[in-house]
Amino acid sequence: MENLVEIRDLCVDFATPRGRVHALRNIDINVKKNRILGVVGESGSGKSTVIWAMLRLLANNGIIEKGEVRYGDDNVLAYSADDLLKFRNEQVSVVFQDPMTSQIPVLNYGQQMADIQYRTGRSSQEKQKVAVDMLRRVGIPDPDSRITQYPHNFSGGMRQRAGIAMALLMRPGLLIADEPTTALDVTMEAQIIHLLRELKDEMSATLIVVSHNLGLIAELCDDVVVLYAGEVLEQGTCEDIFHNPAHPYTRALLECDPARVEEKSRILPVISGEVPNLRQAPQGCVFAARCSNAGPGCSTVRPPDVSLESTHHVRCHLHADVLTGDQRPKDGASGQSASDSTARQSTAEQEALVSIKNLQVRFKTMGAFKALVTKNKTPYVDAVLDVSMDLRKGETLGLVGESGSGKTTFGRTILGLIPAYAGSVTFEGRELIGLPERQFKPLRRDMAMMFQDPIGSLSPRQSVRSLLSEPLEIHGRAGGDTSLDREAERLLDMVQLPRDFLSRYPHELSGGQARRVGVARALALQPKLIIADEPTAGLDVSVQGEILNLMNGLQRDHGLTFLIITHNLPVVRHVSDRLAIMYLGRIVEFGDSEQIFNAPAHPYTEALVHGVPKPDPSKRRELISIEGEVPSLANRPSGCEFHARCKYATDRCRSEAPQPTVAADGRAVSCHFPLTTT
Amino acid sequence: MSVNPSDTSATGAGAADAPQTAHSETRDKLIVFMKNTQGMLGLFLVIAFFASAIFAPFFATHDPFAMDIPARMSGPTAEHWLGTDQLGRDTYTRVLYGGRVALQVAMIGVSVSLVVGLLLGTLAGYGPRWLDSILLLLFDSVRSFPTIVMALAAVALLGPSLELVLAIVIVTTIPGYARLARTATMSLRNSEFITAERSLGASMWLILRRHLIPNVIGPLLILAAMDVPVVVTVEAGLSFLGLGVLPPTASWGTVLNEGYLVIRDTPWPVIAGGIPLVLTTLGFTFLGEALRDTFDPRLNRGR
Numbered sequence: 018m019e020n021l022v023e024i025r026d027l028c029v030d031f032a033t034p035r036g037r038v039h040a041l042r043n044i045d046i047n048v049k050k051n052r053i054l055g056v057v058g059e060s061g062s063g064k065s066t067v068i069w070a071m072l073r074l075l076a077n078n079g080i081i082e083k084g085e086v087r088y089g090d091d092n093v094l095a096y097s098a099d100d101l102l103k104f105r106n107e108q109v110s111v112v113f114q115d116p117m118t119s120q121i122p123v124l125n126y127g128q129q130m131a132d133i134q135y136r137t138g139r140s141s142q143e144k145q146k147v148a149v150d151m152l153r154r155v156g157i158p159d160p161d162s163r164i165t166q167y168p169h170n171f172s173g174g175m176r177q178r179a180g181i182a183m184a185l186l187m188r189p190g191l192l193i194a195d196e197p198t199t200a201l202d203v204t205m206e207a208q209i210i211h212l213l214r215e216l217k218d219e220m221s222a223t224l225i226v227v228s229h230n231l232g233l234i235a236e237l238c239d240d241v242v243v244l245y246a247g248e249v250l251e252q253g254t255c256e257d258i259f260h261n262p263a264h265p266y267t268r269a270l271l272e273c274d275p276a277r278v279e280e281k282s283r284i285l286p287v288i289s290g291e292v293p294n295l296r297q298a299p300q301g302c303v304f305a306a307r308c309s310n311a312g313p314g315c316s317t318v319r320p321p322d323v324s325l326e327s328t329h330h331v332r333c334h335l336h337a338d339v340l341t342g343d344q345r346p347k348d349g350a351s352g353q354s355a356s357d358s359t360a361r362q363s364t365a366e367q368e369a370l371v372s373i374k375n376l377q378v379r380f381k382t383m384g385a386f387k388a389l390v391t392k393n394k395t396p397y398v399d400a401v402l403d404v405s406m407d408l409r410k411g412e413t414l415g416l417v418g419e420s421g422s423g424k425t426t427f428g429r430t431i432l433g434l435i436p437a438y439a440g441s442v443t444f445e446g447r448e449l450i451g452l453p454e455r456q457f458k459p460l461r462r463d464m465a466m467m468f469q470d471p472i473g474s475l476s477p478r479q480s481v482r483s484l485l486s487e488p489l490e491i492h493g494r495a496g497g498d499t500s501l502d503r504e505a506e507r508l509l510d511m512v513q514l515p516r517d518f519l520s521r522y523p524h525e526l527s528g529g530q531a532r533r534v535g536v537a538r539a540l541a542l543q544p545k546l547i548i549a550d551e552p553t554a555g556l557d558v559s560v561q562g563e564i565l566n567l568m569n570g571l572q573r574d575h576g577l578t579f580l581i582i583t584h585n586l587p588v589v590r591h592v593s594d595r596l597a598i599m600y601l602g603r604i605v606e607f608g609d610s611e612q613i614f615n616a617p618a619h620p621y622t623e624a625l626v627h628g629v630p631k632p633d634p635s636k637r638r639e640l641i642s643i644e645g646e647v648p649s650l651a652n653r654p655s656g657c658e659f660h661a662r663c664k665y666a667t668d669r670c671r672s673e674a675p676q677p678t679v680a681a682d683g684r685a686v687s688c689h690f691p692l693t694t695t
Numbered sequence: 696m697s698v699n700p701s702d703t704s705a706t707g708a709g710a711a712d713a714p715q716t717a718h719s720e721t722r723d724k725l726i727v728f729m730k731n732t733q734g735m736l737g738l739f740l741v742i743a744f745f746a747s748a749i750f751a752p753f754f755a756t757h758d759p760f761a762m763d764i765p766a767r768m769s770g771p772t773a774e775h776w777l778g779t780d781q782l783g784r785d786t787y788t789r790v791l792y793g794g795r796v797a798l799q800v801a802m803i804g805v806s807v808s809l810v811v812g813l814l815l816g817t818l819a820g821y822g823p824r825w826l827d828s829i830l831l832l833l834f835d836s837v838r839s840f841p842t843i844v845m846a847l848a849a850v851a852l853l854g855p856s857l858e859l860v861l862a863i864v865i866v867t868t869i870p871g872y873a874r875l876a877r878t879a880t881m882s883l884r885n886s887e888f889i890t891a892e893r894s895l896g897a898s899m900w901l902i903l904r905r906h907l908i909p910n911v912i913g914p915l916l917i918l919a920a921m922d923v924p925v926v927v928t929v930e931a932g933l934s935f936l937g938l939g940v941l942p943p944t945a946s947w948g949t950v951l952n953e954g955y956l957v958i959r960d961t962p963w964p965v966i967a968g969g970i971p972l973v974l975t976t977l978g979f980t981f982l983g984e985a986l987r988d989t990f991d992p993r994l995n996r997g998r
Binding site for chain 1: 723726727886887888890891892893894895896897898901905906909910
C-alpha cells in the first residue's frame with residue numbers, strides 16, 4: 018500500500034537549562050494513504066512532538082537533530098518558509114484538542130473560514146458557500162445562519178464539529194487530529210468518532226489520530242503506532258495491536274484499560290514505575306525498568322526493530338535473537354493483572370452516614386432588577402434538583418453524569434462550599450444546610466474532598482510538607498510542631514510516596530504523584546467521608562488503576578465512605594457498590610452498580626454504558642447510541658427531560674415527567690418505559 | 696524589594712541536604728538570570744546606586760553645603776570632579792547626597808505602598824462584594840487626580856517637606872499595586888486549590904496569607920522594581936518645582952533645579968544631576984524586566 022507520509026529516523030531534542038531532553042529518538046512511521054493511523058502513548062511519550070515536528074511547529078527550544086519527513090516526493094524538513102506555508106495551508110490540517118482555545122474568539126466562523134481559503138483566490142461569495150457546505154457536511158444544523166456566530170455561541174461538541182469543518186475546508190491530503198475528543202463528553206465522543214470515519218471515506222483523506230485513549234484508537238483507526246518515552250515500540254494494523262499485541266508495554270497498556278476489564282474487579286491492573294528521564298538517552302530498551310518480562314540484557318542492549326509480519330513491527334528482545342541465554346527476557350504472560358479475592362461484606366444493612374433529602378441548588382443568572390425589566394420569570398438555573406440519597410457507612414457510591422449534569426455542584430454542596438437553595442443534608446444525624454462556617458469547621462475533620470485537577474488543587478507555592486501538615490494546623494495543631502513532620506511522613510507512607518517528596522513543590526510532581534498527595538491531604542484528618550471528584554481525570558491509563566487501587570485499599574483499612582464523582586462509567590463501575598446516574602441535576606437511575614452496568618434501565622444509563630468505546634476493533638459500534646447534546650439548564654425540556662435525546666421517547670415522555678419508581682431489585686428509575694421490564 | 700541573587704545562592708548552599716530538585720530549581724533560575732546581560736547590567740547599576748547613597752559620606756570629597764565661592768560655576772577640575780554650582784558647592788558631593796534622598800523616597804515609598812496595596816488588593820479581590828466596591832471607588836478616586844495637582848494642593852496646605860513627598864508618592868502608587876493584586880486574586884479565587892483550602896476549613900486570613908499573597912506577590916515585586924525609577928523621578932520632579940525637598944538639602948531634583956537657573960553659565964550641575972537619575976531609572980527597569988523574565992515562566996521564550 019502506498020505511503021502518504023514516511024517518517025524516517027526522526028530525532029528531536031529539547032534544550033532546557035538543565036540539559037537536553039532527547040524527546041524523540043529514531044522514529045520510523047509510515048502513514049498509509051486513505052487509512053487512519055492512530056498514535057497512542059501515555060503523557061510524555063512524545064506523541065504530540067511527532068506531530069509538531071512533522072508540521073515544523075515545534076517550540077523554539079525544540080531541535081530536529083536528524084531524520085526526514087517525506088510527504089510524497091518532498092522532505093518536509095527541507096521546505097523553505099514559503100513551501101512550508103503552502104504545505105500547511107493546502108496539504109495538511111489539524112483538529113486540535115480543545116476547540117475553545119484553538120479557535121479565534123473575536124472572529125465569527127464565516128470570517129475564520131474565509132481566512133483559511135485566502136490562497137484559493139475565490140470570491141468572498143464562493144468562500145462563504147464552500148464554508149456553509151462544509152459546516153452542513155459536519156452536521157451543524159442551519160449552517161447559513163450559524164456561520165455568522167462566534168465560537169462562544171457554539172456548544173463544545175458543535176465547536177469541535179466546526180473545528181473539523183475548518184480543517185477539511187482546503188480538502189487536505191492529510192488530516193491530523195490531536196486528542197480530538199478529550200475535551201468532550203462520552204456521548205459527544207461517539208458522535209465525533211463516527212463523523213471522522215464517515216468524512217475520511219467520503220473525502221478519501223488520510224488521518225493521523227493522536228490519543229491516549231485506547232478505546233478511541235480501536236474504534237477509529239486502521240493502523241496503530243505505540244509510542245513510549247520517545248520511541249516506537251510497536252507498529253501494526255489495529256487488529257495486530259489489539260488482538261495480538263507483541264510488546265509487553267502494549268499488552269500491559271491494554272490490560273490496564275478499565276473498559277477492557279470485563280469482570281468486575283476491585284483491584285485494577287497497573288504498570289508500576291514511571292516514564293524514564295529522557296535527559297540521558299537510555300542504553301537498552303526504554304521500557305525495561307517497568308517491564309515484568311525484562312531480562313538482565315534488556316536494560317543494556319537496545320532491542321532491534323523486528324518484523325513479525327509485513328505490517329507488524331515490534332521493538333523488543335522477546336522477538337529478537339540478539340540476546341542469548343540468561344540475558345533474554347522471560348516469555349509468557351505479563352503477569353500485571355491481579356485478582357481480588359477478598360470478598361467485600363455487603364453494606365446494605367449499614368446505617369446512613371450522609372442522608373440527602375430533596376436537595377436543590379439554584380444559581381442566579383441575573384440580578385433581580387434585570388429580571389424585572391426583561392420580564393424573565395426564571396432568572397436562575399437549578400443545577401441540582403430534588404436529589405435524595407443515602408450514603409451508607411463504608412460504601413463507595415459512584416455518581417455518574419456528563420459535564421453540566423450538576424454532579425460536581427452536588428458534591429461541593431454537601432461540603433457546604435456552595436449554598437443549597439432547598440432540601441436537607443444530614444451527616445451522622447446533624448443538619449448541614451444553613452450551618453454557619455464556624456459550626457461547620459469541626460465537621461470538616463470528618464469529610465474531605467479530592468478535587469478534579471490533581472496539580473491545580475494543590476497550592477502552587479507550598480511544599481508537600483506544608484500541604485500535608487496544613488489540614489492539621491487548621492484543626493488546632495500548632496505550626497512548626499515537629500510531630501507535624503512525622504505526621505506528614507506517615508501520610509506519605511500511606512499513599513506510597515517516598516519521604517523525600519516532602520520538600521517538593523506541586524509543579525515538580527507528575528499527575529499521578531500529585532493525585533497521591535491529594536489523597537494524603539484528604540486523609541490527613543482521618544475523615545469518615547471522602548468526596549472524590551473525577552479521581553482519575555487527567556491521569557494516564559496505567560496510573561488510573563494505581564490510584565483506584567490505593568483508594569480501595571485505604572477504604573478497606575480505614576472504613577472510609579467514598580462518593581466518587583465521574584463521567585467515566587467503566588472506571589467507577591469497578592470500585593463502586595452502588596451507582597447514581599445524574600442528568601440535568603436529577604438522579605435518573607440509582608441502584609447496585611453491577612445491576613446497573615449489566616442491565617441499564619434508563620435509556621440515558623444505557624447510552625453512558627455503551628458510550629465509552631471499547632479497546633477492541635472487533636467490537637466497533639455501528640450506531641450512535643445517543644444523539645444531540647445536554648440541553649441548557651435555563652430551559653429544561655418538558656415532560657421527561659431526556660426525551661429529546663432518547664430513541665425510545667413517546668408522546669407521553671414529551672408531556673409527562675416520570676416519577677422515580679423502585680423496581681423489584683431495589684433500583685430506582687425515573688423513566689416511563691424502563692428497559693429492563695419492557 | 697528586589698530579589699538579591701546572592702541571597703538565593705546562600706540559601707541554596709545552606710540547604711545542601713535538601714533534595715536535588717528544589718536546589719537545582721533555584722540554580723536554574725539563577726542561571727537564567729545570570730545569562731540575561733541586561734539584567735546583570737541593571738543589577739550592577741542598582742547596587743551602585745545603593746552603595747553610593749548609603750556610603751555617600753565615605754565617597755564624598757567635600758561637605759555638601761560647603762561653599763567655594765572663587766570656584767563657583769566651574770567645570771570639572773581636580774578639586775571639583777563634576778564642577779560646582781552657583782554657590783560654589785561641589786556638585787559631585789551634592790549628587791551623592793541627593794542619592795540618599797532618592798533612595799529614602801524610593802525604598803520607603805515603594806515598600807509601604809507595595810505592602811498596603813497588596814493587602815487592600817487581595818482583600819478587595821477575595822473579600823465580600825461590598826468591600827470590593829468601596830475599595831475600588833477609593834482607588835479610582837485617587838487615580839483620577841494628577842499627581843502634580845494633588846502635590847500642589849497638599850503643599851499649599853502643609854508646606855513642602857520630604858515627608859509630604861513620601862506621603863504623596865505612597866498614596867498615588869497604592870492603587871496601582873492594589874489593582875494588580877486584586878485582578879490576580881480574582882483570577883485565583885475560584886481556582887481549585889482555593890476551593891480545596893476552603894473544604895479543609897481554612898479561614899479567610901489563612902487563605903489570604905498563605906495561598907493568595909504568595910501567588911500574587913510576584914508580579915507586584917516586579918512592578919515595584921519598575922516603579923522605583925518612577926518614584927525617584929516624581930521626587931526629583933516635585934523638588935525641581937520646589938514642592939519637595941527644600942534647599943539647601945541636596946536632592947537630584949534640587950540640584951537640577953538650581954543648575955537649570957544657571958544653565959547658560961555652566962551645564963555641569965544639570966548634567967551631573969541628570970545622569971544618576973537616568974542610570975538609576977535604567978538600572979531598576981532592566982532589573983525589573985529581567986526578574987519578570989526569570990520568574991514568570993509564561994514569558995520564558997525557550998532560552
